[in-house]
Amino acid sequence: MTRLNPPRRTSGRRLTGILAGAAIALTGVLGLGAPAAQGAGSTLHDAAAESGRYFGTAIAGYRLSDGQYTSIADREFDMITAENEMKLDATEPQQGTFDFAAGDQIVDWALSNGKQVRGHTLAWHSQQPQWMQNMEGQQLRAAMLNHVTQVASHYRGQIYSWDVVNEAFEDGTSGARRNSNLQRTGGDWIEAAFYAARQADPNAKLCYNDYNTDNWEHAKTRAVYDMVADFVSRGVPIDCVGFQAHFNSGNPVPSSYHETLQNFADLGVDVQITELDIEGSGQSQAEQFRGVTQACMAVTRCEGISVWGVRDSDSWRAEGTPLLFDGSGNEKLAYSYVLDQLNSASEGTPPVDGCSVSVTRADEWGDRFNVTFAVEGSSAWQVDIQLQGVQSVQNAWNADVQGSTGTLTATPNGNGDAFGITVYANGSWSLPTATCSG
Ligand code: XIL
Helix, strand or coil, X not given: CCCCCHHHCCCHHHHHHHHHHHHHHHHHHCCCCCCCCCCXXXXXXXXXXXXXCEEEEEECHHHCCCHHHHHHHHHHCCEEEECCCCCHHHHCCECCECCCHHHHHHHHHHHHCCCEEEEEEEEECCCCCHHHHCCCHHHHHHHHHHHHHHHHHHCCCCCCEEEEEECCECCCCCCCECCCCCHHHCCCHHHHHHHHHXXXXXXXXXXXXXXXXXXXXXXXXXXXHHHHHHHHHHCCCCCEEEECCEEECCECCCCCXXXXXXXXXXXXXXXXXXXXXXXXXXXXXXXXXXXXXXXXXXXXXXXXXXXXXXXXHHCCCHHHCCCCECCCCCECHHHHHHHHHHHHXXXXXXXXXXXXXXXXXXXXXXXXXXXXXXXECCCCCEEEEECCCCCEEEXXXXXXXXXXXXXXXXXXXXXXXXXXXXXXXXXXXXXXXXXXXX
């Protein structure tokens, strides 16, 4: 059940998105758009799409009247999360009285601009309406399930994936569930919410979403992992795990991030980075953004990244300047690092002496990954491969490959124009680059 390409479940609306993407690509070919290297996307969502991923943002409904905000959001992102408008207090302010106006405004903006929507969130201990905060026990369980059913039904067919349950685990070393009124209705409240959501919108992917689940060594990460493993083994309808990814100097991007994402993916669920922001500035912030992007791209089932806002000034942590655009809407260094990293997925080189080669990341293990090369334009080619850092290569297929570190040379061995190598990362997971002559 690998879903590499998010828009694969093609509904009419998703097709609009795909066609919009095709139109943008065509503009590039005709030379009307910004000059870009062959195969390189000039916006976040175009670059992410090269490897079948999306790039999203949270949107605040009240900012949709800000022209600079909407033009950046429309240009750069293709997956939209309502920052607050689909939460429990917004959608069911009085028990049994639902208000979808604010959520609908964001969903309509997203869908009419060819984007998809992440639903956020159906069940959470926070941002509950007052009536729910005062509730406990069976009454609350029933009210929660009704809320899940009503909201997921209202948005049926419009949501790519729902954060069915948000932040149900405690921080720190206990690995316990968070003590909330929802948890006190019984430990099976989470799976009950997933069953209700599946019934209400069978086509939406259903995610569990949390923060501080990035470091593989942390108890909270393992506790969520154990729950997901248990759900998968018992057939509870869960399709994905969302990693909020709110980072700062006290909680930096862990070096085990890629391992964490891969371990969850290996359970048979998709993973998504759902609320990315990284406090800081300049080079160090940019490198952390690149690290997160790299970690996602290294995991086949990491479907995409969403940042938690457009400009620094739009952030819930504005003073930490944690986003990709500054308060004036300019691209930050972190933006270029993310864009370059996304573009590294399929670096095509312009034809030199009549041939070109595309480079693609393939299977991945704890210490190594496969890279495949496809040559076009010549059958008597030579491809020079530049490894990154201290990477090394011990085996290759469908070509004669000379060398094992630094620059390698590949020539045809009678097996056609597509070949591959296994790269031992030795700490460097960047994709090698390649040039073709022939
Ligand atoms: C935040 C919003 O950005 C704020 O505007 C709001 O005041 C509080 O919630 N984890 C989540 C998000 O899942 O819903 C939170 O969003 C940030 C932390």
